Amino acid sequence: MTDHLAPDAVVLETAMRRALELAARGPARGDNPQVGCVLLRPDGSTAAEGWHRGAGTPHAEIDALAQLGEGDATGLTAVVTLEPCDHTGRTGPCSTALIAAGVARVVYAVDDPGEQSSGGGARLLEAGVAVERGLLVDEATELVRRWLVPARRHRPFVTVKWASSLDGRAAAADGTSRWITGAAARQHVHEVRADHDAILVGTGTVLADDPSLTARGDGGELLADQPVPVVVGDRPVPAGARLRSHPRELVQLGGHDPEAALDALWRLGVRSVLVEGGPTVASAFVRDGLVDDYLVYLAPTLIGGALTALDDLGVATIDDQRRLRVADVTLLGTDLLVVARDDTRSTP
Numbered sequence: 001m002t003d004h005l006a007p008d009a010v011v012l013e014t015a016m017r018r019a020l021e022l023a024a025r026g027p028a029r030g031d032n033p034q035v036g037c038v039l040l041r042p043d044g045s046t047a048a049e050g051w052h053r054g055a056g057t058p059h060a061e062i063d064a065l066a067q068l069g070e071g072d073a074t075g076l077t078a079v080v081t082l083e084p085c086d087h088t089g090r091t092g093p094c095s096t097a098l099i100a101a102g103v104a105r106v107v108y109a110v111d112d113p114g115e116q117s118s119g120g121g122a123r124l125l126e127a128g129v130a131v132e133r134g135l136l137v138d139e140a141t142e143l144v145r146r147w148l149v150p151a152r153r154h155r156p157f158v159t160v161k162w163a164s165s166l167d168g169r170a171a172a173a174d175g176t177s178r179w180i181t182g183a184a185a186r187q188h189v190h191e192v193r194a195d196h197d198a199i200l201v202g203t204g205t206v207l208a209d210d211p212s213l214t215a216r217g218d219g220g221e222l223l224a225d226q227p228v229p230v231v232v233g234d235r236p237v238p239a240g241a242r243l244r245s246h247p248r249e250l251v252q253l254g255g256h257d258p259e260a261a262l263d264a265l266w267r268l269g270v271r272s273v274l275v276e277g278g279p280t281v282a283s284a285f286v287r288d289g290l291v292d293d294y295l296v297y298l299a300p301t302l303i304g305g306a307l308t309a310l311d312d313l314g315v316a317t318i319d320d321q322r323r324l325r326v327a328d329v330t331l332l333g334t335d336l337l338v339v340a341r342d343d344t345r346s347t348p
């Protein structure tokens with residue numbers, strides 16, 4: 001029985017932290033999640049480590065088993081950031097590989113949400129492997145949030161971004177908004193764009209600003225990853241609009257329903273979307289509870305007037321305000337980037 005308790009809780013937690021570090025080495029974007037795995041001997045020492053390097057490559061558990069070489073996995077504990085899959089895709093199921101290798105115990109953090117891939121935990125149990133779930137689940141969920149939200153909700157991950165003055169204005173009285181923030185914040189936005197599959201604005205922004213919506217480097221050059229430009233609203237995008245010469249083909253979605261827009265994008269294969277405004281469209285996503293991350297670039301400037309970053313959210317009384325949690329704050333040049341979340345609506 002003592003064997004069954006080894007390695008102990010402290011060793012397991014240390015191994016899970018290591019597995020999370022390993023997972024983070026994998027690509028953050030793509031169809032597959034970042035996953036790490038540590039194989040422990042009964043005395044708590046590490047026998048092997050592995051991580052997933054992206055779709056089509058071995059899963060973390062298989063990678064770790066391969067590191068054992070001729071070594072035997074009998075009696076080892078596998079510490080994995082995600083429930084081992086039970087699915088034959090481009091690679092075989094990790095559950096059966098762990099069973100075949102003789103692993104005695106599997107400790108994992110997050111349940112696999114996949115319709116086809118989940119069930120690995122149950123299969124391991126059926127085969128007599130000890131299974132424990134939920135170790136460092138918050139940390140592991142945080143790591144794969146961008147993958148987990150789409151997998152669980154069947155819609156793209158939604159980031160809403162705006163730039164505003166310290167008094168919360170997104171434009172001056174004449175509608176001009178270039179530029180509220182400085183060069184460092186604007187460059188950061190380009191990197192954020194490149195990190196999303198699609199970038200979405202309303203027709204109002206297209207007509208007011210004629211944005212190009214490309215992701216560019218600080219020399220103005222196009223970055224390798226270009227998000228698909230998406231416009232929502234019924235007015236046509238003018239023939240001469242800059243968006244018409246975007247390297248990716250423009251997608252225009254008529255109507256005013258954010259959920260329908262996300263549905264259409266999901267069907268096009270979009271798994272993450274950056275909503276860049278303007279205030280009308282951003283407010284619609286917020287109102288409908290469809291925002292996973294808020295990125296607010298706050299410039300130390302005052303504009304005043306009526307053009308606020310968001311318009312009516314249906315908050316009639318202060319008890320209805322949307323209370324967010326600040327996940328991160330960064331100084332970018334002279335501006336502040338606040339990353340915030342609505343934990344009641346966007347927990348995967």
Ligand SMILES: NC(=O)c1ccc[n+]([C@@H]2O[C@H](COP(=O)([O-])OP(=O)(O)OC[C@H]3O[C@@H](n4cnc5c(N)ncnc54)[C@H](OP(=O)(O)O)[C@@H]3O)[C@@H](O)[C@H]2O)c1
Binds near residue numbers: 202235284
């Ligand atoms: N500071 C910033 O971060 C920032 C970012 C972007 C824009 N801006 C500024 O924002 C201003 C434009 O604001 P805006 O609010 O008019 O732009 P918008 O949100 O881009 O566009 C609004 C238009 O989109 C359509 N639409 C799509 N979904 C909708 C919905 N759910 N509800 C209502 N309408 C919907 C409607 O047009 P149809 O009639 O065509 O359907 C609506 O008139 C400009 O001054 C621009 O410079 C600032």
